[in-house]
Amino acid sequence: MVADIGVFKPPTLWDHTWDQVRQRNSAVLVVRLKDGGIIEGQFAERSRVDLSPRPPSLFLERAYGYGPSGQRIVFPPGAYLDGSEIVGVQFKT
Numbered sequence: 860m861v862a863d864i865g866v867f868k869p870p871t872l873w874d875h876t877w878d879q880v881r882q883r884n885s886a887v888l889v890v891r892l893k894d895g896g897i898i899e900g901q902f903a904e905r906s907r908v909d910l911s912p913r914p915p916s917l918f919l920e921r922a923y924g925y926g927p928s929g930q931r932i933v934f935p936p937g938a939y940l941d942g943s944e945i946v947g948v949q950f951k952t
Contacts, residue, residue: 869911915942
């Protein structure tokens with residue numbers, strides 16, 4: 860039934876969300892990954908996101924994660940995240 864009402868047809872919720880973020884020009888967010896990892900970062904001018912009909916993916920121009928002992932790891936050139944590895948995205952205010 861959900862498929863019948865077009866929930867999964869483009870534009871998707873992913874598309875709508877990132878359209879709104881791009882209109883604001885910047886967002887700070889937390890991305891949760893399938894492997895349990897967490898990437899925190901900023902989506903801004905040099906960041907990119909793939910929308911429908913392409914598979915979702917995300918490049919954060921400023922990003923960092925955490926090592927096994929909890930130490931913060933900075934990703935200097937930013938971080939590319941394949942949408943198939945993303946479990947959730949939380950936007951910070």
